[in-house]
Amino acid sequence: MQRKKIGVIAGTPVDTRMGTDFIAKRGYEAIGVPTASCPEEQNLLQFLNPSALTEKVKDAIQNFEQNSIFSTIIYCNSLSSAIDVDNIKKTCNQSRVVTPLDAYAVMALRYKRIMIWAANGQCLSGIEKIFYEKNGLIEIIGVSMLPVIKAIEARMAPEKIIELLNLTGIFRERLCCEALVLGCTHLPYLKESLQKKISLPIIDPAEEILRILEEE
Numbered sequence: 001m002q003r004k005k006i007g008v009i010a011g012t013p014v015d016t017r018m019g020t021d022f023i024a025k026r027g028y029e030a031i032g033v034p035t036a037s038c039p040e041e042q043n044l045l046q047f048l049n050p051s052a053l054t055e056k057v058k059d060a061i062q063n064f065e066q067n068s069i070f071s072t073i074i075y076c077n078s079l080s081s082a083i084d085v086d087n088i089k090k091t092c093n094q095s096r097v098v099t100p101l102d103a104y105a106v107m108a109l110r111y112k113r114i115m116i117w118a119a120n121g122q123c124l125s126g127i128e129k130i131f132y133e134k135n136g137l138i139e140i141i142g143v144s145m146l147p148v149i150k151a152i153e154a155r156m157a158p159e160k161i162i163e164l165l166n167l168t169g170i171f172r173e174r175l176c177c178e179a180l181v182l183g184c185t186h187l188p189y190l191k192e193s194l195q196k197k198i199s200l201p202i203i204d205p206a207e208e209i210l211r212i213l214e215e216e
Contacts, residue, residue, distance in 0.1 A: 006213070007064035007072040007095075008032040009057055011042040011079045014153050015185050019075030022188075022206055031069060033060040035079060039119075039149050046082035046122060054083040061092040071213055074099040075206075077184050078119045081126025096213060100185065101130055103208035108134035111178050115141040115171070115200070118183035119149045127183045141177060143170065152186045158193035168197045179203045 006028050010016040013034045020030035035056045036042035045053045057079075061072050072095050074080050080099035089097050108131040116131070118124035124142045131138055151161045162168060171180055171194065179201045182188060188204045195202050 004071070005029045005031060005069045007061065007069045009060050009072060009074050009079070010034055010076040010185065012036055012038055012153065015076055018185060018189070019073065022075075023073070023210070026210060031064065031067075033063075035060075035076075039146065039153055042079070043120060043146065046078055046120075050082045050084070053079070054088060057083055058088055058091055061088065061095055061097065065092065065094050070095045072097045073209055073213060075185050075209075076100075077127065078123035081123045098209055098213045100183075100205050100209060101126065102212050103205040104130045104181075105134050106208055106212070107131075107181065107203070107205065108138060111135075111138060113139040113141075113177050115143065115177045115180045116183045117171075117180060117187060118142065118144045119186065120144050120146050123183060127181075148190075149184060149186050152189050158190045161190060162194055162197065167194060171200060172198045181205065 006023050008016060008019040008023060008030050010019050011034065016032040016034040020032040023030035035053060036045055057074065064072055074097065077100045080101050085099055085101065104127055116124060116127050118127060121144050124144045128140055128142060131140060148161060148165060177200060181203045182205065188206065191202050191204060
């Protein structure tokens with residue numbers, strides 16, 4: 001039986017590979033396309049030229065469609081926050097397109113007080129907006145740290161990143177939050193090591209993203 005193919009679009013080759021690896025481990029065939037070569041380039045595109053980034057994503061999805069791939073995960077929080085996702089879904093209407101933002105819309109109703117950890121302020125703002133739209137009573141503590149993403153891109157060991165940037169101190173027993181939501185698809189790289197050091201539950205939205213896609 002042929003495995004279902006899923007297109008994966010992310011910010012850099014590193015998080016694109018993380019996305020395809022995640023999908024492949026769940027039994028699907030994953031085809032990945034990055035929109036930038038490094039975090040710095042991706043950051044500049046997101047802040048200075050989001051319309052060009054939107055067109056890049058459209059082109060990638062339309063290329064998937066030409067190759068009979070009609071399910072796409074935009075596996076990047078900051079990318080999803082920067083582009084015009086509604087316009088992309090309308091234009092690429094042959095495809096089922098799911099982003100982390102769709103997962104947050106579902107997750108918002110489960111919590112009263114959470115911490116969101118994102119790559120940059122733009123991404124954090126986009127995620128917070130979704131949580132507040134879906135649950136106006138939720139309390140959010142937001143943290144953004146691009147240096148963490150750069151360290152992950154450099155393949156620094158998780159334990160070294162946690163120690164170097166004092167992540168244990170930042171997230172340990174943080175103001176009675178119910179959970180720490182990973183607002184960047186790079187961050188699951190640190191989840192296992194960090195969870196051993198803090199009691200705050202760490203939530204990876206990737207599983208929710210895939211569940212939404214599977215509901216088509």
